[in-house]
Amino acid sequence: MSAVPSRRAVLGLYSSTLRTAKSFSSYNFRNYFVRRTRDVFRNIQTEQDPSRVQSMYQEAVKDLAVLRRSAIVNQLYGGWRLAVEDPAKPVLQRGDD
């Protein structure tokens, strides 16, 4: 396998993963994947052992491929706005009025 990924490679992977995570239409999925991406890459940043860094990097590359496809499917079928995304709308409203 390839050597330990360079700092630039990790940062490049981080920015494209984050961009993909932000492209989810559904509020909950978008927030989760943004949060997870930050968490995963912070762990890579703080990891000292080079072989661990390499395996974490490889895993993140695989996750990005899955995430790209998932984001496309989510853009096709997701995307209704949740009440929490729309603070201007009055709440406490019954459906039958």
Place this chain on the structure above:
Amino acid sequence: MLSRLSRSAAKKAASKTISPATFSAGARRNIVQPSGAERASVMDLPSTYKDESHFTPRSDMLGFKLEVPRREENLKEKTRPIYLDMQATTPVDPRVLDAMLPYLTDQYGNPHSRTHAYGWEAEQGVEDARKHVADLIGADPKDIVFTSGATETNNMAIKGVARFHKEKKKHIITTQTEHKCVLDSCRKLGEEGFDITYLPVQNNGVVDLNVLEAAIRPDTSLVSIMTVNNETGVIQPIKEIGALLRKHRGIYFHTDAAQAAGKIPVDVNEMNVDLMSISGHKLYGPKGIGAAYVRRRPRVRLEPIINGGGQERGLRSGTLPTALVVGLGEAARIARKEMARDRSHVEALSKRLIEGINSQVEYVVRNGDVEGYPGCVNLSFSYVEGESLLMALKDIALSSGSACTSASLEPSYVLRALGAAEDMAHSSLRFGLGRFTTEAEVDFVVQHIVGTVHRLREMSPLWEMVQEGIDINSIDWSQSQH
């Protein structure tokens, strides 16, 4: 054998000449008895019948209208309620869907087909999924049987073990706070002549081990106790129960881990569990799939409910739904990988929710053990009826208890078993937090719950009396004295 066959063939040929009317009178019973038209029931449509597109709101919909949004319409116009009912079901993780999609498109083979590549690739997917599910609970892949869900697994385990050992053993132990499908399976077995002991639980919802030990009889065949309660989040001491039951020979231990698998660490060997139920849609997988753990060493013998082609060790015949199985496997793999991250996220949200509500509303009681699963918070708001709170909170998808009983206005039997008074059981709400819940959602919920509880209490005469210092319990509500 051959002569019998030819004789019946001859009889069949002879019967063809007899008219159908005379046939039924004197004929001997064949293997398949045809039934006449008089036994078929055909009903006329009632005059009030309207076609399928007509939808009548039911009384249990709490006044909400069913509006199925159409994708063609503008997505920005309507807002959807935020989802806080993770004990009822969880959204399918996009990564799980991504793993399933190949099996819903090109890889459509039957996993039991052994003669071609379509079958092999589907089988490979199923076996990988089996491995992931087994890893999640610390089992051997061969111990996993795929079923349609935790309800089927519970039925299979309880009825299967009890019926297999019915000659010698006729006693089953379970608890009062189990899921409906466990209780109903036990009720059915009770009708068949089994003795069922429904153990009471302590006020925090946890089973007392001494009570359990006292209930064990020489003819006890099965003990079924759930790992995490679906309404209160109470975690039972499964490890201690398993160790206790191991001391008694011949008692099988079943646990319903539908709410536990993938959320808290579960290990079948450490817990000495013989049978375990897992549900796909409670761990961000698809609905319609579940798994049973059935121990092989020492072997647990049970009578299958579904007979057929002998798939899944003959315990659950029928072609496996490859895509769903792969989805469950991927969900289990992700759950195992993300358990620590999910757990700390859910814990933080749970703390935020409870502290947010407690700091602004008084007379709130948390039902169940405080040490339970943090993603299930069951709160009772005194002097407010749970259903009216739900009605007022249109933008929050919550439940007052289990989804199976959410249609009835009966107070939850689980809360009653915990010793909650009827009014407190009526005023409970269950908040289900999960992997995809955000802090903004929790803040939104806290803000609206607080506002609504205050508003409803302002309207309530009971609340007024409490403010004046009258003890509600001392009031005699009956009119008979006048």
